[in-house]
Amino acid sequence: MKILVCDDSKIVLSLIQFKLAHEGIGDITVVEDGREAKRLLKQQDFNLIITDIHMPFHSGLEIVSFVRQELKKTTPIIMLSAEGLEETVLEAFDLGVNDFITKPFSPSELTIRVKRLLN
Amino acid sequence: MMNTAHIIVSGLATIEQLFIAIASAFFFGGLFFILFLFGSRIIKDLRLKTESRLQDIFQQPLNSLLITTATSEVSDISYQTHLQELTRIISKSKTTGRQVLINQLMKMKTNLSGASSKMLDKIYISLNLHLVSKNKLSSSSWKIKAQGIRELTKMNYHLPKRMLKLFGQTENQTLKEEIFMSSVSLNKKRPLGYLDQYDPTISLWNRINFHHHLSLYDPRQLPDFSNWFHCKREDIALFSISMVRQFRQLSATPALIQLLSDTNERIVATAIRALGDLETFDAIDNIMPLVDRHWGSKKISLAIVKFMAKIGRTNAQIEMVARYLRHEHYIVRFEAVRTMMNIGENGKKILLLHNRSLHGRLDQMIAHVSEPLLA
Numbered sequence: 369m370k371i372l373v374c375d376d377s378k379i380v381l382s383l384i385q386f387k388l389a390h391e392g393i394g395d396i397t398v399v400e401d402g403r404e405a406k407r408l409l410k411q412q413d414f415n416l417i418i419t420d421i422h423m424p425f426h427s428g429l430e431i432v433s434f435v436r437q438e439l440k441k442t443t444p445i446i447m448l449s450a451e452g453l454e455e456t457v458l459e460a461f462d463l464g465v466n467d468f469i470t471k472p473f474s475p476s477e478l479t480i481r482v483k484r485l486l487n
Numbered sequence: 488m489m490n491t492a493h494i495i496v497s498g499l500a501t502i503e504q505l506f507i508a509i510a511s512a513f514f515f516g517g518l519f520f521i522l523f524l525f526g527s528r529i530i531k532d533l534r535l536k537t538e539s540r541l542q543d544i545f546q547q548p549l550n551s552l553l554i555t556t557a558t559s560e561v562s563d564i565s566y567q568t569h570l571q572e573l574t575r576i577i578s579k580s581k582t583t584g585r586q587v588l589i590n591q592l593m594k595m596k597t598n599l600s601g602a603s604s605k606m607l608d609k610i611y612i613s614l615n616l617h618l619v620s621k622n623k624l625s626s627s628s629w630k631i632k633a634q635g636i637r638e639l640t641k642m643n644y645h646l647p648k649r650m651l652k653l654f655g656q657t658e659n660q661t662l663k664e665e666i667f668m669s670s671v672s673l674n675k676k677r678p679l680g681y682l683d684q685y686d687p688t689i690s691l692w693n694r695i696n697f698h699h700h701l702s703l704y705d706p707r708q709l710p711d712f713s714n715w716f717h718c719k720r721e722d723i724a725l726f727s728i729s730m731v732r733q734f735r736q737l738s739a740t741p742a743l744i745q746l747l748s749d750t751n752e753r754i755v756a757t758a759i760r761a762l763g764d765l766e767t768f769d770a771i772d773n774i775m776p777l778v779d780r781h782w783g784s785k786k787i788s789l790a791i792v793k794f795m796a797k798i799g800r801t802n803a804q805i806e807m808v809a810r811y812l813r814h815e816h817y818i819v820r821f822e823a824v825r826t827m828m829n830i831g832e833n834g835k836k837i838l839l840l841h842n843r844s845l846h847g848r849l850d851q852m853i854a855h856v857s858e859p860l861l862a
Contacts, residue, residue, distance in 0.1 A: 379546065379591065380598050386550035450597075474601035475554060 369394030369486055370412070374405040374431065375420040375448065384418065387475040393482060402426025406434055414443055416486055418478075421449040421456070429463060436464040444485040448473065534583075541580065541587045548572045549591070552610060553603045570613055577614065585619050592616070593641045611642040620644070633665045640669040664693050671697055689726050698733060709734055713742035725757050732761040740767050747773050752781065756790040763794035771798055778807060785816045792819060796826040805834050812841050812849060824852040 371394050375381050381398040388396050394415065399405045403425035409417075417435065421428040428447055435441050447460045450471040457468050467481050548569040555565065577584040589611075596607050611617060620642075623635025639646060646669060657663055667689070689697075701709060713736070715727035728746070731739040743765075746758035755777070762770040774794060781787035788811060795808045808830070811823035827838040842849040855861055 377594070377598065378542070379594050382546045383550055383553065383595070383599075387554050390554050471598050472596075472600035472604065473598070475599065475603055476601065 369415045371396045371416045371418065371482070372405065372408060372414045373398045373418045374400075374402065374423060374428065375418075376400055376423045377420075380420070380448075383475065384478065387479060388482065391479050391483075393479070393486070400424075402428075402431055405431050409435060409439060413441075416482060417443055417445045418482070419445065419447055421447060421451060421460075429460060432460065432463045432465055446478075446481060446485065448478075537580070537583060538587050541576070541584055542591055544576055545573065545588055545591055548576075549595070549610070553595070553599070553606050570610070573610070573614060585616060588614070589616050589619065589638055593638065596641055608643045611644070617642065617644050629659045629662050633661055636662070636665045636669050640665075640672050643673065645673050660690070664690060667693060668696055668700070672700060689722050694726060694729075698730070701730070701734070709736070711739065712736060713739035716742050716746055721751060721753065724751075724754055728754070728757045728761050732764045735765060737765060737767075740765065740770070743767075744770055744773050747777060752784050752786055755781070756784075756786040759787065759790035759794050763790075763797040766797055768798055770794075771804070775807065778810065783815075785819060788814055788816065788819045789822055792822045792826055796822075796829065799826070799830055802833065802837075805830060805837050808834075809837055809841050812838070812845070820849070821852050821855075824849055825856045828853070828856045 371388065373381055373384050373388075373396060375384070375398075378400065381400065385396050385398055388394070397408065397414075399408060401424040405419065405423075406426060408414075409431070417431070419428040419431050423431075426434075428449070432445055432447070435443060435445065444466045445464070446467045446469060447465045448469050448471060449456065449460075460468055466485055469478060469481065552566065552569045573588070577588060592607050592611055596604060599607065617639065620635045620638040623631045623638070624646075626632055626635070636646070646666075657666075712727040712730040712734070715723055716739075718724045718727070728743070730736075731743065740762070743758045743762050746754055749755050749758070759774060759777070762774070774791060777787065778791060781791075792808060792811050795804060799805060799808060805827065808823050808826050811819050812827075814820050814823070824838065827834040838849070838853070842853065
């Protein structure tokens with residue numbers, strides 16, 4: 369299982385990578401900005417994408433729109449955000465996000481949601 | 488003749504020397520400035536590189552502590568081993584290492600919840616990092632003091648009461664605000680308890696932070712803001728009323744109605760607006776007598792019209808709004824027009840009748856309110 373994790377915080381990336389690896393969930397690739405995420409998404413297929421909303425170059429919402437509308441892929445996407453505003457959440461689901469987790473988040477909860485989507 | 492020429496030549500030489508001296512001063516000054524800029528840049532880069540390197544080194548044991556021990560998968564021995572590893576790294580680069588680790592723990596705290604968040608608090612205490620933050624409180628610089636308060640608050644460490652008292656009396660506004668927010672964040676059961684003991688000023692910045700902080704609460708655990716309605720400080724009373732409105736505390740309606748007889752017009756106006764936002768239809772009987780009593784007050788008149796925009800439906804209520812079409816303040820007349828246009832067909836009809844009796848003086852306001860692009 370290939371998972372792409374996009375977040376501009378190295379700390380969050382490291383923690384998610386460690387947690388998922390600890391749970392034995394797939395091959396994890398991490399990127400710190402939207403441009404790199406788009407580049408990888410064009411080149412490779414992933415089984416799951418976890419993305420933050422606020423990132424340099426391209427936002428998480430742009431990534432979702434890129435995957436769903438340009439690449440026409442149905443890869444499950446989990447959005448992570450410190451912004452829990454109703455309209456942001458609705459916009460994310462409208463664009464095709466499968467799950468939305470508000471920061472601060474529990475790593476154990478994230479793992480459960482990842483497992484659910486991968487199954 | 489020869490003498491005059493000599494004086495001019497020697498004078499020129501003096502001017503040239505002066506010019507060279509000024510040019511040299513500028514040159515060396517500029518050179519020194521450029522070297523200073525480069526030097527400070529290099530030092531900053533080195534500092535950032537060291538911090539980044541330390542952050543990477545800290546991350547590994549922190550991940551292990553948070554992911555494995557936080558879920559009780561690993562024994563206490565493992566917890567101690569990881570802690571010792573962190574202590575060893577810190578001891579190599581004492582001050583920088585401790586500060587980098589504190590910043591890292593704070594960043595992680597912003598992103599994590601549950602058992603992992605509690606584990607971060609435990610690590611902070613176990614490594615005695617709270618002592619580093621507490622030391623900052625005795626610094627002569629208010630910026631360092633404020634940083635210390637912020638660190639302790641973020642890591643859920645309660646400040647000693649004497650510190651609260653000391654900072655509660657400080658003249659420095661930023662420190663006062665920091666200590667207020669610290670008290671709000673740490674006192675989960677009674678976030679506004681600080682207001683009872685001290686006399687802080689609630690700035691707009693505080694209000695935003697406070698609202699954000701409370702919005703993360705379970706609504707059932709929010710304090711009853713009506714307790715501070717009669718606070719002698721106007722800003723605290725106004726703030727409490729706005730919090731009741733923001734968090735829709737309907738239980739505060741009787742206390743809000745009581746405020747309608749307050750002597751402070753800002754408090755009365757804010758209470759009316761809160762009642763409108765809470766859609767308390769019953770309050771209309773208490774609002775009606777205020778029309779004549781506070782006719783001259785722009786704030787209260789405007790608040791009444793806005794209240795009616797939310798609540799008013801009957802002909803008697805629409806006629807009450809129509810009285811404000813003749814108010815002395817333009818903004819009140821304008822709001823009355825807007826309300827009557829939006830209140831329904833009946834409101835529009837009554838508005839047009841009044842406009843006719845006013846010889847079309849409201850034409851432009853009606854046109855403004857009817858324009859969708861200006862809505």
